[in-house]
Amino acid sequence: MSTLRPLACALALSLIAGLASPTADAAKKKAAAKPKAPAAASACSDFYASANGDWLRSNPLSGAGSVSSLETLAANARKQQLELLNSAMTAPQGNVQKLLGDFWASGLDEAAVERDGAQPIAPLLGRINAIKKAKEIPASIAALHQVGIPVAFNFGADIDLQDLERHIGYFSQGGLGLPDPAYYTRTDADTRQLLGHYNNYVQKILTLTGTSKDQLAAESLFVIDLETRIARASKSLPDLRDPRANYAPVAVATLAKQYKNLQLGAFLKAQGVTDDSVSLANPQLFAELDKLLGSLKPDQWKTYLRWRVGDSMAPYLAKPFRDAEFEFRGRVLRGHAAPAPRQQAVLDAITLAAGPMVGHEYAARYLPAATDARAEQIAAQLRDALGKAIDADTRFSEAVKHEARAKLGKLKIEVGTPKRDLDYSVQPMGRGSFGSNMLIASTWRHREEMKRIGRGNADRRWDVLPQEPSLAYDIAQNRLIVTAAMLQAPVLDMSKPEAAQYGSYGALVGAELTHGFDSRGRYVNAKQEVRDWWTPAEVSAWDSLAGRVAAQYGAEPYPGLNGVKVNGNQVREVAIADQAGVELAWSAFRAASPAASKDADQAFFRAWAGLWAQQLSPEVAAQRSAAGIHAPGQWRTNVPLSNLAAFGETFGCKAGTAMQRKPDQQIKVFP
Template sequence: MTTLRPLTCALALSLIAGLAAPTADAAKKKRAPAAKPKAAAAATACTDFYANANADWLRGNPLPAGAGTVSALELMGARARQQQLDLLNGAMTAPQGNVQKLLGDFWASGLDEAAVERDGAQPIAPLLSRIAAIKKAKDVPASIAALHQVGIPVVFNFAADVDLRDLERHIGYFGQGGLGLPDPAYYTRTDSDTRQILGHYNNYVQKILALTGTPQDKLAAESQLVIDLETRIARASRSLTDLRDLRAHYNPTQVAALAKQYKRLQLADFLKAQGVNDDSVSIGNAQLFAELDNLVGTLKPEQWKVYLRWRVGDSMAPYLAKPFRDAQYDFHGRMLRGMTAPLPRQQAVLDAINLAAGPMIGREYANKFLPAATDKRAEEIASQVRASLGKAIDAETRFSDAAKAEARAKLARLKIEVGTPNRDLDYSVQPMGRGSFGSNMLIASTWRHREEMKRIGRGNADRRWDVLPQDPALAYDIAQNRLIVTAAALQAPVLDMSKDAAWQYGSFGALVGHELSHGFDSRGRLVNAKQEVGDWWTPTETAAWDALGKRVAAQYGSYDYPGLKGVKVNGQQTRDENIADIAGVELAWNTFKGADAGAGKDAGQSFYRGWASLWAQQASTEVYTQRAAVDVHAPGQWRTNGPLINQPSFGEAYACKAGQPMQAKPDQRITIFP
């Protein structure tokens, strides 16, 4: 079972989750001591506003034993997860409506470990029977299509995503997949470490084959059949490095030509089985699919049967009886991911339901945990910030008249979606019941696959988000030119309805401004007002952006990285997100002043404390070292302080003088929007 999220193309990749901060995996060894905040108790607003504003939080939230990091946003994420548990427990005991009945039964079946053990391999028995019925090569493609329908992508991947030639349309993307190991290179490298991993993998394949019906005396031979077929697929696959060029996935092909190009693989029939009726698809690696077409015709059906049975067992292992789960954890968890213990049962079941029925949880989560007043307030602030961005574009001095006209047109079409996607799904699903968790996973994943396939075709590009409503996120969707705010994000510290208006603009409003600015920066330049792929900047805008970027990179590059001796923030690596932070605070401040022109000093202080409250964090030296090397966001101290150092209004609110640590001198200030 794999996630049903779509292949993320080059444009969809720019869906930036503004709340997402890297979270370290569970400790594989004893963590280094937490880095202590610099003189948090003694810091003043004019020396280190981050430490001053977050002093109580930092004292009250020491790094938990064995954890690598804790932050205000991570705690919000943990709260959202607990809310999901509360929702599912309520749906299990007293469901409100059909969707909650489905979720409650699903949840109950997952928590009933005794029933899962009694169920054994029964949930996958119908799938294995279908595979066993394969007699000829021409039977193989139909079995491949049937497994995709239930959410088990075998041999290759197929998903819906935006058409790069027409952003208002989604097409189906045929991509590489079908391997049990995460990197095609594992199958071809000859170094000792890789060969050792392949040996462990062979043992794991044998365990799953034994659990799905292979006699003991045939295990070695059948596992070699699996690895041989996967090696053939791996050799025709692109490297993970090559896959980073996401535009290389885009290779439109007429559906009418598929029957001739891939006669044995029967891709046209595959599309019909998925409910897809469109005139074109993308085949990013034609060489791979030519090889797959060849393998269907040249390998014996028995080898395909063993491979397909293995892929079913491996994909469904986490949701079946303990022997399956133990085998899967020993290899995928302990061996590949370095986990020291399986997830607690509740967490594992919650993750599984989110994987297979995430939009169902999202719908009910928003109904339960997003009050109408909060939803309305979020839309009000977001709309006001969007209007402030329009005024800023009008006053922008770095844009030519032509670029301003394009920016205004793009802003006029920018949509705001809050809480849940504007277009709901069809929740007609086969009743689940409480008897079989594994069977419920297949029912739910079949439903989700069906709904994903509906995205393909004209007019469907906005059917869903690439985030779930129950996961905290603010994001600018560059392909659809829309701001997405999930239901789970609309709580403290992002939007705290118990705080005053100034605080709300400083936190939520500034995050909205951050995300909206991405529509008009070096990424937003790639899509114009008509949602066409094309650079609408001239050399004038490019030169101005480069000059601005150098100043921002230099300023942030002078800041000490918290918790690390002799390490500075990587100004170039964090440049674009730092620009967005500065822009976000500027836009939110202008919006707040416009909404309350008579606000006094206390309101100004509340605004900036709202911003600071987002970024409170503690981390181990190990985690800070990792983030300093790869994170495109500055650490919490500088996400707080960096924008404020450049704002005279912050100095006025706290009586800070130019030249103090929290107030840059006039000639050193950086302004994104006048």
């Protein structure tokens, strides 16, 4: 059911920081004397360790690869979702909760799931088994897409790169049981072994969906042969990374003529899509699929469709299905030792099929109106602070400032939940069948996805769920998105003083807003057109800034790793945003509270440090050092603050100390 996942529009803000261990020179000792304990970190020597000392002592790794302040926030959001669903199951408040409570109850009732066996997919299998001719196959493909089971290819809604105000439908490659098309054609020993495991899995699912023992070997070859043909016509995974290379609008009217066997025009009508154009960036693949529909026997297609239904629905059916799916996808592909606990598995399933429904109720339950209003207020203040910073920015020419002001003037702030709600008119789910409920909910979710296609629908909803912690700038829609789950400690803690709210939440908002006007935001102008609105002068100034930031971070050791420095070039874009966020939040805070006390000033900076408290195992630290775009928490805290004269003044740090660089060494994004 992969198409049920929200389509990625680069919305999610990754909030992972590295472990920082306080360091100090070992004291010199006399021969007979015991070694002295390292000096405790101070605000001026290592603010991260000083501010987060209690947290670091109270949150050891305890066998986990990482633990952090923000991971704790995410865990709390998951706990809240469980509380919500349990409450909806026993005492629902309203129709949406009634649907969710019944859905949740059906998933927790393992005995009922076992009794249900394969019954939830029996109607789908019956339709497939009734196919007599090849021309009947496209209608079955369309019907399976409608219930959230993608076969042969993928189809979903995403931004029209020529008109960011709308979404269009994207026909893209899919329909494979293995995650990489290359697995089907590589000949190395590891891949051959993987294909052997895969063949065993295919045979298990085919057995569970009706294949007799004497036909099993032949029918599993049917599946793998058809998927191999699809894989050969598919693009490699690296080729899929550039959105522009996978955008190719075509007129819907031409599809029926070009791909007669696939019946793509009828497919779109079945999905409820009436737009006049779609994107189809791999015509070779669809030409191959069209050819295969005309050349392969219907029995091969029927076997493939039956397999795709069983594979997609296996996690939600009886134990033989679940065990087969976990053995291959969980153990072989992901290296998991055991399946997720039942509650977590059911929560993941409901998130996949009905996540927006959970988000709707989550925000109503866990986002107080006062918190919502405060979050919007601070975000608006940060927007104003950014406007003033742009006006004063000496790197921007007047023409570029004019464009930036226009873009900032159109910036939208959406907090808690999307402004445009969804249609929750779905069939009653009931408590009788978890697998059937998955199909009912995923049919609704697919319907709502298809409604995003067309003019004026680009902002229909978010590509992140309200119950998932996220704070991000949506570059295509020029809007700031803050989910309900993000608006709790340590990001926006209403029990903390206002200064702390600016230092944590305000700084994150400032960092994200900066992305609309940085080396990424420069490619979308105020009219939401994909156009570079910088001149070479701005590019040169930015590159100079980025080089200096990279040098600052590149000089720091990676905590927990011997002899490893932070990769400054790798982390510099996020690091620039962090620096800008702290600068803008400080300006907004001082504008709102010009007479703030020193205690309040200190609370601002401690709140920033509190965001990045984290412990990492050496293995995870090595992984993030090699590939992560975020600096370790110690340096996400300390480096931006060491560039601020206000920090040194607040804590009495002398110029040239670790936490207060000399004025000529300080970097400011907005001088």
